[in-house]
Amino acid sequence: MSYSIGQVAGLAGVTVRTLHHYGRIGLLEPQGRTGSGYRQYAERDLDRLRHILFYRELGFPLEEIATILDDPGADTRAHLRRQHELLTGRIGRLHTMIEAIEKEMEADSMGIQLTPQEKFEIFGPNYSEDYETEAEQRWGDSEAWRQSQQRAGKLTKQQWIEIKESTDDLNRRLAEAMTSGAAADSPAAMDLAEEHRRGIEMFYDCSYAMHRGLGDMYVADERFTRTYDEVAPGLAGWLRDAIHANASRHEA
Structure with a gap:
């Protein structure tokens, strides 16, 4: 199944402009195109976008996110483990701050x-x-x-x-x-x-x-x-x- 840029923006809660920017810098550039040349996002593109937004939420710069996601030795499971560790660490720090x-x-x-x-x-x-x-x-x-x-x-x-x-x-x-x-x-x-x-x-x-x-x-x-x-x-x-x-x- 493929998605238009507008559909992806709605699903992810980001703007179309943001997706265009990610495409221009090579962070998220879907390979699919309609007959009219419009971008078509596949499931793997949505997975990558989800990882991008997660690391962005934690304050990672886009250049570092690209390096992390393009690491040939890291698969989806590795990213999930890393994200779990980062979130657990942040939760611990927040609890300490609250106390x-x-x-x-x-x-x-x-x-x-x-x-x-x-x-x-x-x-x-x-x-x-x-x-x-x-x-x-x-x-x-x-x-x-x-x-x-x-x-x-x-x-x-x-x-x-x-x-x-x-x-x-x-x-x-x-x-x-x-x-x-x-x-x-x-x-x-x-x-x-x-x-x-x-x-x-x-x-x-x-x-x-x-x-x-x-x-x-x-x-x-x-x-x-x-x-x-x-x-x-x-x-x-x-x-x-x-x-x-x-x-x-x-x-x-």
Whole structure:
């Protein structure tokens, strides 16, 4: 079966102009022609175009793509293996970036006062200061924000490292409790929720009502949900329920 240039453009989601360009530079030049001289693309041409667009999406220059595809030692299976490896590597890097950003978002809400270099060192190479602006816009007028700025400003770099390690350890124990089958309103879960609240009080006074609100935010804001659910699927909702149960226990 053969396809016209318009049909190929529609199938691949590219413009006819792009296909003409690929033809001019010898990257994709179909051998088929109609009686009127119009290009006709065969199945093998569509396969080549798919590989071109994949490598293009990953940022490869057209010249390098041509070299890769014209390698006589590489068949379709070799290209698929290579593409799988490239995608797997990219996914891993993206997950690392997401984790670093989400940790930074949570830290920003606490009012971290570190130099950019220290933030890169503690939170990873994908640190961005954009989230500090968001945190200030959301909570800048609150007493909690003012307290967090004052208290966080007195912490040293080593103290921040210890806080991060302590937070990671608490998240691990929360996940272990949940996955072991502990109910969110069990004494063990509520004790962990109380430890979570006291950790927040290092930065600002966190009443049980405020803690309830934070728990709700962990579920309502998908960015916080991902932060906890990356530790263990469902952890954000379980922690929210444990926070509510602990608040009810202390407010009774």
